[in-house]
Amino acid sequence: xxxxxxxxxxxxxxxxxxxxxxxxxxxxxxxxxxxxxxxxxxxxxxxxxxxxxxxxxxxxxxxxxxxxxxxxxxxxxxxxxxxxxxxxxxxxxxxxxxxxxxxxxxxxxxxxxxxxxxxxxxxxxxxxxxxxxxxxxxxxxxxxxxxxxxxxxxxxxxxxxxxxxxxxxxxxxxxxxxxxxxxxxxxxxxxxxxxxxxxxxxxxxxxxxxxxxxxxxxxxxxxxxxxxxxxxxxxxxxxxxxxxxxxxxxxxx
Numbered sequence: 001x002x003x004x005x006x007x008x009x010x011x012x013x014x015x016x017x018x019x020x021x022x023x024x025x026x027x028x029x030x031x032x033x034x035x036x037x038x039x040x041x042x043x044x045x046x047x048x049x050x051x052x053x054x055x056x057x058x059x060x061x062x063x064x065x066x067x068x069x070x071x072x073x074x075x076x077x078x079x080x081x082x083x084x085x086x087x088x089x090x091x092x093x094x095x096x097x098x099x100x101x102x103x104x105x106x107x108x109x110x111x112x113x114x115x116x117x118x119x120x121x122x123x124x125x126x127x128x129x130x131x132x133x134x135x136x137x138x139x140x141x142x143x144x145x146x147x148x149x150x151x152x153x154x155x156x157x158x159x160x161x162x163x164x165x166x167x168x169x170x171x172x173x174x175x176x177x178x179x180x181x182x183x184x185x186x187x188x189x190x191x192x193x194x195x196x197x198x199x200x201x202x203x204x205x206x207x208x209x210x211x212x213x214x215x216x217x218x219x220x221x222x223x224x225x226x227x228x229x230x231x232x233x234x235x236x237x238x239x240x241x242x243x244x245x246x247x248x249x250x251x252x253x
Contacts, residue, residue, distance in 0.1 A: 007239070009043050009237050012121070012200050014049050014201075014202025026065065030072055040246070046083070046084050048200060048201065049091065051069070054091075055092075060155050084112075085104065088123040090166065096144070096147045108126065118196050120200070122201050123203050129187055141165065190214070192218065193214040193215050195217075198219060198221075199212070199220070203223075225245065231247070232245065232247040
Protein backbone atom coordinates (compact mmCIF):
# COMPACT_ATOMS: atom_id res chain seq x y z
CA UNK A 1 0.00 0.00 0.00
CA UNK A 2 1.23 3.51 -0.72
CA UNK A 3 2.22 5.47 2.38
CA UNK A 4 1.30 8.95 1.18
CA UNK A 5 -2.46 9.49 0.80
CA UNK A 6 -3.96 11.19 -2.23
CA UNK A 7 -6.67 13.75 -1.54
CA UNK A 8 -9.21 15.62 -3.61
CA UNK A 9 -11.48 14.43 -6.42
CA UNK A 10 -10.51 11.03 -7.76
CA UNK A 11 -11.96 9.67 -11.02
CA UNK A 12 -12.06 6.03 -12.12
CA UNK A 13 -12.88 4.95 -15.68
CA UNK A 14 -12.53 1.65 -17.51
CA UNK A 15 -13.49 -0.35 -20.59
CA UNK A 16 -13.22 2.31 -23.28
CA UNK A 17 -12.29 -0.26 -25.95
CA UNK A 18 -10.64 2.24 -28.27
CA UNK A 19 -9.35 1.37 -31.73
CA UNK A 20 -9.25 2.72 -35.28
CA UNK A 21 -12.73 1.33 -36.04
CA UNK A 22 -14.32 3.71 -33.53
CA UNK A 23 -12.56 7.00 -34.27
CA UNK A 24 -15.50 8.99 -32.89
CA UNK A 25 -15.00 7.26 -29.55
CA UNK A 26 -11.35 8.31 -29.52
CA UNK A 27 -12.43 11.90 -30.21
CA UNK A 28 -14.91 11.66 -27.32
CA UNK A 29 -12.16 10.33 -25.05
CA UNK A 30 -9.97 13.29 -25.95
CA UNK A 31 -12.76 15.69 -24.95
CA UNK A 32 -13.24 13.69 -21.75
CA UNK A 33 -9.57 14.09 -20.84
CA UNK A 34 -9.12 17.76 -21.66
CA UNK A 35 -12.60 19.24 -21.15
CA UNK A 36 -14.76 17.05 -18.90
CA UNK A 37 -12.20 16.04 -16.28
CA UNK A 38 -10.97 19.59 -15.64
CA UNK A 39 -14.60 20.72 -15.25
CA UNK A 40 -15.11 17.91 -12.73
CA UNK A 41 -12.11 19.16 -10.76
CA UNK A 42 -10.32 15.84 -11.15
CA UNK A 43 -7.18 15.71 -9.00
CA UNK A 44 -6.16 12.20 -10.06
CA UNK A 45 -7.34 9.80 -12.76
CA UNK A 46 -7.22 6.00 -12.63
CA UNK A 47 -7.75 4.15 -15.92
CA UNK A 48 -8.81 0.68 -14.84
CA UNK A 49 -8.14 -1.47 -17.90
CA UNK A 50 -9.32 -2.22 -21.43
CA UNK A 51 -8.66 1.31 -22.58
CA UNK A 52 -7.70 -0.29 -25.89
CA UNK A 53 -10.07 -2.68 -27.58
CA UNK A 54 -7.05 -4.82 -28.44
CA UNK A 55 -3.45 -3.74 -27.85
CA UNK A 56 -0.10 -5.38 -28.41
CA UNK A 57 3.17 -4.11 -29.83
CA UNK A 58 2.72 -3.95 -33.59
CA UNK A 59 3.60 -1.21 -36.12
CA UNK A 60 0.18 -1.39 -37.78
CA UNK A 61 -1.71 -0.87 -34.52
CA UNK A 62 0.64 1.92 -33.47
CA UNK A 63 0.11 3.78 -36.74
CA UNK A 64 -3.65 3.27 -36.86
CA UNK A 65 -4.49 4.39 -33.34
CA UNK A 66 -2.06 3.30 -30.60
CA UNK A 67 0.41 6.16 -30.91
CA UNK A 68 -2.39 8.72 -30.87
CA UNK A 69 -3.96 7.35 -27.69
CA UNK A 70 -0.66 7.07 -25.82
CA UNK A 71 0.27 10.60 -26.90
CA UNK A 72 -3.07 11.86 -25.54
CA UNK A 73 -2.39 10.21 -22.18
CA UNK A 74 1.09 11.74 -22.00
CA UNK A 75 -0.38 15.13 -22.83
CA UNK A 76 -3.01 14.69 -20.11
CA UNK A 77 -0.33 14.17 -17.47
CA UNK A 78 1.62 17.17 -18.75
CA UNK A 79 -1.34 19.55 -18.98
CA UNK A 80 -4.04 18.36 -16.56
CA UNK A 81 -2.87 16.09 -13.75
CA UNK A 82 -1.54 12.74 -12.53
CA UNK A 83 -2.82 9.42 -13.77
CA UNK A 84 -2.22 5.71 -13.27
CA UNK A 85 -3.11 2.91 -15.68
CA UNK A 86 -3.95 -0.68 -14.69
CA UNK A 87 -3.94 -2.96 -17.74
CA UNK A 88 -6.94 -5.09 -18.65
CA UNK A 89 -7.22 -8.36 -20.50
CA UNK A 90 -7.55 -6.58 -23.85
CA UNK A 91 -4.50 -4.35 -23.39
CA UNK A 92 -2.64 -7.05 -21.51
CA UNK A 93 0.67 -6.57 -23.36
CA UNK A 94 0.97 -2.87 -22.61
CA UNK A 95 3.22 -3.27 -19.56
CA UNK A 96 5.69 -5.55 -21.35
CA UNK A 97 7.14 -3.01 -23.76
CA UNK A 98 9.51 -0.09 -23.42
CA UNK A 99 7.36 2.95 -24.12
CA UNK A 100 8.08 6.64 -23.58
CA UNK A 101 5.31 7.29 -21.07
CA UNK A 102 4.93 9.85 -18.31
CA UNK A 103 2.59 7.75 -16.17
CA UNK A 104 2.89 4.34 -14.48
CA UNK A 105 1.38 1.20 -16.02
CA UNK A 106 0.54 -1.71 -13.72
CA UNK A 107 0.15 -5.35 -14.76
CA UNK A 108 -1.64 -6.26 -11.52
CA UNK A 109 -4.08 -4.54 -9.21
CA UNK A 110 -2.68 -1.79 -7.00
CA UNK A 111 -3.20 -0.59 -3.43
CA UNK A 112 -3.66 3.13 -2.89
CA UNK A 113 -4.56 5.33 0.07
CA UNK A 114 -7.18 7.85 -1.06
CA UNK A 115 -8.17 10.22 1.70
CA UNK A 116 -8.41 8.10 4.82
CA UNK A 117 -9.34 4.86 3.06
CA UNK A 118 -7.38 1.95 1.62
CA UNK A 119 -8.33 1.09 -1.96
CA UNK A 120 -7.62 -2.00 -4.04
CA UNK A 121 -7.92 -0.95 -7.69
CA UNK A 122 -7.84 -3.65 -10.38
CA UNK A 123 -9.25 -4.37 -13.80
CA UNK A 124 -11.21 -7.21 -12.24
CA UNK A 125 -10.34 -10.25 -14.32
CA UNK A 126 -7.99 -11.32 -11.51
CA UNK A 127 -11.00 -11.53 -9.17
CA UNK A 128 -12.56 -14.39 -11.17
CA UNK A 129 -10.76 -16.92 -9.00
CA UNK A 130 -12.83 -19.94 -10.06
CA UNK A 131 -12.28 -19.50 -13.79
CA UNK A 132 -9.14 -21.60 -13.92
CA UNK A 133 -9.03 -21.77 -17.73
CA UNK A 134 -8.99 -17.99 -17.95
CA UNK A 135 -6.11 -17.66 -15.51
CA UNK A 136 -4.15 -20.44 -17.22
CA UNK A 137 -4.35 -18.72 -20.60
CA UNK A 138 -3.63 -15.19 -19.47
CA UNK A 139 -1.20 -16.17 -16.75
CA UNK A 140 0.89 -18.12 -19.24
CA UNK A 141 1.18 -15.51 -21.96
CA UNK A 142 1.87 -12.73 -19.46
CA UNK A 143 5.15 -14.33 -18.46
CA UNK A 144 8.24 -12.59 -19.93
CA UNK A 145 9.42 -15.44 -22.20
CA UNK A 146 6.00 -16.21 -23.80
CA UNK A 147 5.48 -12.46 -24.23
CA UNK A 148 8.80 -12.10 -26.05
CA UNK A 149 7.89 -15.03 -28.31
CA UNK A 150 4.47 -13.50 -28.95
CA UNK A 151 5.95 -10.16 -29.96
CA UNK A 152 8.40 -11.85 -32.31
CA UNK A 153 5.50 -13.02 -34.49
CA UNK A 154 4.00 -11.19 -37.46
CA UNK A 155 0.82 -9.12 -37.30
CA UNK A 156 -1.52 -11.84 -38.57
CA UNK A 157 -0.31 -14.48 -36.11
CA UNK A 158 -0.44 -12.07 -33.18
CA UNK A 159 -3.98 -11.11 -34.11
CA UNK A 160 -5.05 -14.77 -34.21
CA UNK A 161 -3.56 -15.45 -30.77
CA UNK A 162 -5.16 -12.38 -29.21
CA UNK A 163 -8.57 -13.24 -30.68
CA UNK A 164 -8.22 -16.78 -29.33
CA UNK A 165 -7.42 -15.45 -25.86
CA UNK A 166 -10.48 -13.22 -25.92
CA UNK A 167 -12.81 -15.85 -27.36
CA UNK A 168 -11.79 -18.48 -24.81
CA UNK A 169 -12.45 -16.24 -21.82
CA UNK A 170 -15.73 -15.63 -20.05
CA UNK A 171 -16.49 -12.49 -22.10
CA UNK A 172 -17.91 -14.41 -25.07
CA UNK A 173 -18.08 -18.03 -23.91
CA UNK A 174 -21.70 -17.73 -22.83
CA UNK A 175 -22.11 -21.37 -21.81
CA UNK A 176 -19.85 -20.92 -18.79
CA UNK A 177 -21.53 -21.12 -15.41
CA UNK A 178 -22.52 -17.80 -13.86
CA UNK A 179 -20.28 -18.34 -10.83
CA UNK A 180 -17.21 -18.26 -13.05
CA UNK A 181 -17.93 -14.69 -14.12
CA UNK A 182 -18.50 -13.32 -10.62
CA UNK A 183 -15.75 -12.00 -8.32
CA UNK A 184 -14.77 -14.51 -5.66
CA UNK A 185 -16.48 -12.92 -2.68
CA UNK A 186 -14.55 -14.76 0.10
CA UNK A 187 -11.32 -13.41 -1.39
CA UNK A 188 -12.64 -9.83 -1.33
CA UNK A 189 -14.02 -10.25 2.17
CA UNK A 190 -10.62 -11.50 3.34
CA UNK A 191 -9.07 -8.36 1.83
CA UNK A 192 -11.49 -6.28 3.90
CA UNK A 193 -10.31 -8.00 7.08
CA UNK A 194 -6.72 -7.32 5.99
CA UNK A 195 -7.41 -3.57 5.81
CA UNK A 196 -9.11 -2.86 2.47
CA UNK A 197 -11.92 -0.33 2.65
CA UNK A 198 -12.88 -0.13 -1.04
CA UNK A 199 -12.40 -2.32 -4.11
CA UNK A 200 -12.75 -0.67 -7.53
CA UNK A 201 -12.88 -2.84 -10.65
CA UNK A 202 -13.87 -2.72 -14.31
CA UNK A 203 -14.19 -5.70 -16.67
CA UNK A 204 -17.82 -6.65 -15.94
CA UNK A 205 -19.35 -3.36 -17.17
CA UNK A 206 -22.09 -3.60 -14.54
CA UNK A 207 -22.14 -0.20 -12.75
CA UNK A 208 -22.92 -1.87 -9.45
CA UNK A 209 -22.20 -1.40 -5.77
CA UNK A 210 -22.02 -4.13 -3.13
CA UNK A 211 -21.24 -4.09 0.58
CA UNK A 212 -18.45 -6.45 1.59
CA UNK A 213 -18.93 -8.10 4.98
CA UNK A 214 -15.67 -9.35 6.42
CA UNK A 215 -15.35 -11.13 9.73
CA UNK A 216 -14.21 -7.96 11.49
CA UNK A 217 -14.76 -5.06 9.10
CA UNK A 218 -17.13 -3.81 6.40
CA UNK A 219 -15.93 -2.68 2.97
CA UNK A 220 -17.33 -1.50 -0.34
CA UNK A 221 -17.07 -2.93 -3.85
CA UNK A 222 -17.75 -0.90 -7.01
CA UNK A 223 -17.92 -2.28 -10.56
CA UNK A 224 -17.38 0.49 -13.10
CA UNK A 225 -19.70 0.97 -16.07
CA UNK A 226 -18.26 0.57 -19.54
CA UNK A 227 -17.13 4.02 -20.58
CA UNK A 228 -17.75 3.54 -24.29
CA UNK A 229 -21.54 3.55 -23.88
CA UNK A 230 -21.93 6.93 -22.22
CA UNK A 231 -18.53 8.37 -21.24
CA UNK A 232 -19.16 7.38 -17.65
CA UNK A 233 -17.30 6.27 -14.54
CA UNK A 234 -17.00 6.76 -10.79
CA UNK A 235 -15.99 9.88 -8.87
CA UNK A 236 -14.79 9.90 -5.27
CA UNK A 237 -14.35 13.00 -3.12
CA UNK A 238 -11.97 12.39 -0.25
CA UNK A 239 -13.17 15.38 1.78
CA UNK A 240 -16.81 14.28 1.87
CA UNK A 241 -16.00 10.54 1.59
CA UNK A 242 -18.70 10.26 -1.04
CA UNK A 243 -18.88 8.22 -4.27
CA UNK A 244 -20.85 9.18 -7.35
CA UNK A 245 -21.39 7.31 -10.61
CA UNK A 246 -21.37 9.89 -13.41
CA UNK A 247 -22.66 9.76 -16.98
CA UNK A 248 -21.58 12.60 -19.24
CA UNK A 249 -24.43 11.98 -21.63
CA UNK A 250 -26.71 13.00 -18.78
CA UNK A 251 -24.67 15.48 -16.75
CA UNK A 252 -21.20 16.98 -16.62
CA UNK A 253 -20.88 17.05 -12.83
